[in-house]
Amino acid sequence: MDNNLVGGIIPPQPPVTAESDVHVVKSRLEWGEPAFTILDVRDRSIYNEGHILGAMSMPIEELVERAVPTLEKSRDIYVYGTNDQESASSAQILRSAGFYHVSQLKGGLAAWKAIGGPTEGIIESRTPPGADDYNVVDRLKTHVETQQKDV
Template sequence: MDNIKDNKLVENIIPSQPPIEQQSDAHVLKSRLEWGEPAFTILDVRDRNTYNEGHIMGAMAMPLDQLVERATPSLAKSRDIYVYGATDEETAQAAQQLRSAGFEHVSELRGGLPAWKAIGGPTEGIIESQTPPGAGDYNVVSRVKEHIETQQKDV
C-alpha cells in the first residue's frame, strides 16, 4: 500500500513531459539538451561512414536498413526519440518505421544535421572534430548569448 502512495507522491512532484511533436526543428532539440532534460534519444539513420564523419553529439547510429531490429531491443517503446537522416524524406521513412514498430514518441528532426549545425548545435565525428569550438563551449555567458542569437535564426 505504501508503495502505491509513494509513487503517487513522486508523480505529483515530478511533472510529466508534454508529448513530443511528430516533427521538431533543431531549436526544440537543442533547448532540451541545453536545459538538461532527461529521457530522450537521438537516432542517426544515415549510413555508418556518413555518421562517423559527423553527427549530432550523443546521437546513436542506427542505419535505416537495420533500424527496427536494432531499436526494438535497446529502446523503451515510450522513450522520446528524435530521428534524422540524410534527407527529410529519409527521416520521415525512419520515423514511420519506428511508429509502426510500436514506438510511441517519435519526432522527425527537420533539416537533419545541416539545420542542427546552422544553429550551432554540438557535433562530433572525424570531420566535425576539425571544426574549432565556439566561445560558448568555454563559458556560460557566451553560451547564453549564442543561445539567444540562434533562437532568432530560421531553419
Template sequence: MPIEPQSDAHVLKSRLEWGEPAFTILDVRDRSTYNDGHIMGAMAMPIEDLVDRASSSLEKSRDIYVYGAGDEQTSQAVNLLRSAGFEHVSELKGGLAAWKAIGGPTELEHHHHHH
C-alpha cells in the same frame, strides 16, 4: 506531453540543455556519414538495420528523435519505427544541418580525431 510528429532543432536543443534524460536521438544515415559527425549523443542506426536494432534496444514508449540524410529519409525512418510499434517518434526537421545552424553540439567518432 507527447512529442510532436515533427520537431524543430530548437526544441531538441532545449531538451538537451535542460538535461532531460528520457529521450533518444537516432541517426539513420549510413555509418560512415555518422562517423564524420553527428548530433551529440545520437545513436547510429542505419535505416536498413533500424527496426531490428531499435526493437532490441529501445522501449516502445520512449521519446525518439530521428534524423537522416534528408527529410525524405527521416520521414521514411519515422514511418518504419511507428509501424514497429514506437509511439513517440519525431522527425528532426532539417537534420544535422539545421542542428549545426543553431549551434547544437556535435561529435565525431573518436578514431577520426586528429590533434
C-alpha cells in the same frame, strides 16, 4: 508526498509531435532531460564523420532489428537522416514497429549545426572552436541569436 525529485524544476514536456524543430530538442538536451533518444539513420561511415552529440547510429536498413531490442516502445525518439524524406521514412518505420513517441527532426544535422547544437565525430573534432567557445558572455549572446534563427 511527491517522490518526483525534479518536480517543478524541469518543466514537463508535451508529447512529441510527428515533426520537431531542432530548437525543441536542443532545449531538452540543455535541460539535461532524461528519457529521450536521438537516432541518426544515415550510413555508419557518414555518422562517424559527424553527428549530433549523443545520437545513436542506427542505419535505416538495420533500424527495426536494432531499435526493437534496445529501446522502450514508449521512449521519446527524435530521428534524422540524410534529408527530410529519409527522416520521415525512418520515423514511419519506427511507428510501424510499435514505437509511439517518434518525431522527425526537421532539417537534420544541418539545422542542428545552424543553431549551434553540439556535435561530435571525426570531421567535427577537426573544426576549431569558435572565438566565443571559452567566453561565457559571448556564448550567451550566441545562444540568444541562435534561438531566434528560423531553420
